[in-house]
Amino acid sequence: MNAEKRTDALIVGAGPAGLSAATAAARCGMSVTVLDEYPREGGRLLGQLHEESKGNWWNGLREAHRLSEQAQHAGASVRTGVSVTGLEREESGDWTVWTSAGLYRAGALLLATGAxxxxxxxxxWTLPGVMSIGAAQVMTNVQRVKVGSRGVVIGMSVLAMAIVSELRLAGIELSAIVLPPRHALSERASDPRSVLESLLRFAHLAPRPTLRIGAPLMGSAAIRRLVLSCYPKRGMQIWNTPLQLRRAALEIVGTEKVEGVTLADIRVDGSVIPGTERFVPADFVCLAGGLYPLAELAALAGCPFRYVPQLGGHVPLHDERMRTPLSRLYVAGNITGVESAKVAIAQGTVAGLCMAAEANPAPDAAELEAPLEEAMAEVRKARQEALIQFQPGIAECREEMYRARVGQQA
Structure with missing residues (x-):
């Protein structure tokens, strides 16, 4: 049986937030252990590859390697392939964490489990050849596996559009991007009006100048309705793939594997127009929804939550220093709400510095106050400059979250 392991700070999640937190805490003299169940560190960074607004490329694999090297150089221990199975806070205030690699005890615990x-x-959707669009991203950019010869993407979101561009860069043909069928579970995802509103938030990244220029002109609901009523059934080309706001997938067809998708034209309200069904051949299908915070461990710890749709759903209550109401339990990254990797990296630095400040005697902790303020300012800057805003009103929602956190110490 593995012996009990003791560390000043235990970080669950070796993504951008966890690794940057490990660097900050280790540089302050803490013993730091980072655990992740995936075989490689990096989290969602591993699949990311896109061009930014100034023409430079964001290479997630390279960024993950840099952050991991930085953390280990600072003295942190990074262990992959380790699953966390349970945790609880002791009367002493320390945290006991059960893992597939044995028992850990830590003075501070950071949950950076992502989304x-x-x-x-x-x-x-249970046919072989159907996958989430994130799985297609990882297979393409990390595993270097071609997911198929010709596919259909069902669902339109910020995440989906970003990954579609990456699949096209890899030479993968996509027949169409369409909406999911309208039913009790699809909600706004099958409503052309709601989808158009969400797409307009990142129209500045559109490959066609007409789309970038035209998007700001669609500020009113009346103009958007007019645009939808005139929207071509065959769609508009995005990265040489038709974006079909007025078509929905009715069924994924196949016997032993995906053979194609049955599509149909839809009205502006998302209802199917009878008699417009058609079959589109395909050997793979990507289902594209959104992201939601992976917060099960925070719930297991007894952390209170708030439901914030703009942040992806239920998120652990926390303040700007990434502290939860539970003593010495911290959160950072997408577990606190879905945002960009750069925001997660900045949040991780805040969490690492805060763990170190609260673990040190008062005189030493005071020395970390200025770096903490600078790190929090960097989070706000990263959020403001983010290339993609997943939802509107994120900054305002966060401020409300921070106010709700005041006075919630356990």
């Missing part, structure tokens, strides 16, 4: 994908179910 997971949500998808809208479609008839036939």
């Amino acid at each position: 997971a994908e949500s998808v809208v179910p479609v008839p036939g």
Whole structure:
């Protein structure tokens, strides 16, 4: 049986937030252990590859390697392939954490578990060849596996559009990007009006100048309705793939594997126009939903939550210093709300510095106050300059979260 392991700070999640937190805490003299169940460190960074607004490329694999090297150089221990199975706070205030590699005890615990994908179910979605669009991203950019010869993407979101561009860069043909069928679980994802509103938030990244220029002109609901009523059924080309706001997938077709998708034209309200069904051949299908915070461990710890749709759903209550109401329990990254990797990196630095400040005697802790303020300012800057805003009003929602956190110490 593995012996009990003791560390000043235990970090669950070796993504951008966890690794940057490990660097900050280790540089302050803490013993730091980072655990992640995936075989490689980096989290969602591993699949990311896109061009930024100034023409430079964001290479997630390279960034993950840099952050991991930085953390280990600072003295942190990074262990992959380790699953956390349970945790509890002791009377002493320390945290006991059960893992597949044995028992850990830590003075401070940071949950940087990231986010997971949500998808809208479609008839036939259990066929081999159907995958989430995030899985297609990892297979393409990390595993270097071609997911298929010709595919259909069902669902339109910020995440989906970013990954579609990456799949096209890899030479993968996509027949169409369409909406999911309208049913009790699809909600706004099958409503062309709601989807158009969400797409307009990142129209500045559109590859066609007409889309970038035209998007600001669609500020009113009346103009958006007019645009949808005139929107071509065949869609508009995005990265040489038709974006079909007025078509929905009715069924994924196949016997032993994906053979194609049955599509139909839809009205502005998302209802199907009878008699417009058609079959589109495909050997793979990507289901594209959104992301939601992976917060199960925070719930297991007894942390209070708030439901904030703009942040992806239920998020652990926390303040700007990434502290939860539970003593010496911290959160950072997408577990606190879905945002960009750069925001997660900045949040991780805040969490690492805060763990070190609260672990040190008062005189030493005071020396970390200025770096902490600078790190929090960097989070706000990263959020403001983010290339993609997943939801509107994120900054305001966060401020409300921080106010709610005041006076919630356990």
